[in-house]
Amino acid sequence: MELHIAKDPAQLSENVAAWISNYILEVLQDQERFTFVLSGGSTPKQLYALLAKAPYNQMIPWEKLHFFWGDERAVPFTDERNNARMAFDELLNKVNVNPEHIHVMRTDIEPEASAAEYAQLLQSYFSEEENTFDLVLLGMGDDGHTLSLFPGTAVVHEKKDWVKAFFLPAQDMYRITLTAPVVNNAACVVFLTTGAAKAMTLKNVIEGTFDAEKYPSQLIRPEDGELHWFVDEAAAAAMEL
Numbered sequence: 192m193e194l195h196i197a198k199d200p201a202q203l204s205e206n207v208a209a210w211i212s213n214y215i216l217e218v219l220q221d222q223e224r225f226t227f228v229l230s231g232g233s234t235p236k237q238l239y240a241l242l243a244k245a246p247y248n249q250m251i252p253w254e255k256l257h258f259f260w261g262d263e264r265a266v267p268f269t270d271e272r273n274n275a276r277m278a279f280d281e282l283l284n285k286v287n288v289n290p291e292h293i294h295v296m297r298t299d300i301e302p303e304a305s306a307a308e309y310a311q312l313l314q315s316y317f318s319e320e321e322n323t324f325d326l327v328l329l330g331m332g333d334d335g336h337t338l339s340l341f342p343g344t345a346v347v348h349e350k351k352d353w354v355k356a357f358f359l360p361a362q363d364m365y366r367i368t369l370t371a372p373v374v375n376n377a378a379c380v381v382f383l384t385t386g387a388a389k390a391m392t393l394k395n396v397i398e399g400t401f402d403a404e405k406y407p408s409q410l411i412r413p414e415d416g417e418l419h420w421f422v423d424e425a426a427a428a429a430m431e432l
């Protein structure tokens with residue numbers, strides 16, 4: 192695991208934008224496509240906005256990128272809580288992506304059907320590959336969740352299925368999410384975490400004993416891929432380092 196500490200959220204977004212674009216270019220020296228999982232949440236918003244602007248909008252060969260999502264809230268695409276919608280608004284509508292390479296988790300059908308369809312799509316995408324995604328971008332909630340793997344939910348224990356749908360009573364909403372096994376098969380996973388409200392949780396996730404039921408972000412440990420945490424000073428404040 193590699194920890195990258197930035198001064199503040201703005202600096203963090205700058206660092207991650209530069210890091211990600213270099214990584215994309217490097218990977219594309221050896222292959223024709225780059226598969227990229229986007230996350231929801233507020234932290235990546237600034238990153239997406241930066242990637243949509245110079246120099247990154249010029250530097251990245253957008254037509255070679257294939258986009259996926261880590262999780263989705265089962266609300267219509269037009270709802271501003273929809274994770275895909277945010278990424279379209281901030282990034283995908285602004286760069287030269289092939290629309291056929293954008294794979295949203297559908298919310299216009301039943302959540303279970305959407306999860307099954309997504310799992311099938313991923314299986315056909317990666318059937319011939321050693322790893323799954325080239326890059327998975329993740330956020331961590333104040334409670335230690337990542338994706339829609341919330342503390343105390345059954346999906347935290349999923350060992351086999353790549354995509355799950357379930358009802359989250361606390362939010363009165365269905366969620367569709369990738370599971371830890373498929374993310375842990377990715378070539379590279381990047382967490383973005385900022386703010387003092389996450390400092391204690393971040394310390395427990397990174398430095399504490401393993402308790403995935405309580406801190407589902409601890410489940411994310413790529414088997415043979417890279418794991419990077421990009422955090423700001425406020426989020427890093429409780430860690431011993």
Ligand SMILES: O=C(O)[C@H](O)[C@@H](O)[C@H](O)[C@H](O)COP(=O)(O)O
Pocket residue numbers: 230231232233234235261262263264274329330331332333336337338339
């Ligand atoms: O749909 C979601 O809720 C997200 O995908 C979720 O997993 C998110 O990444 C974290 O909650 C962090 O969110 P913030 O960046 O807003 O803190």
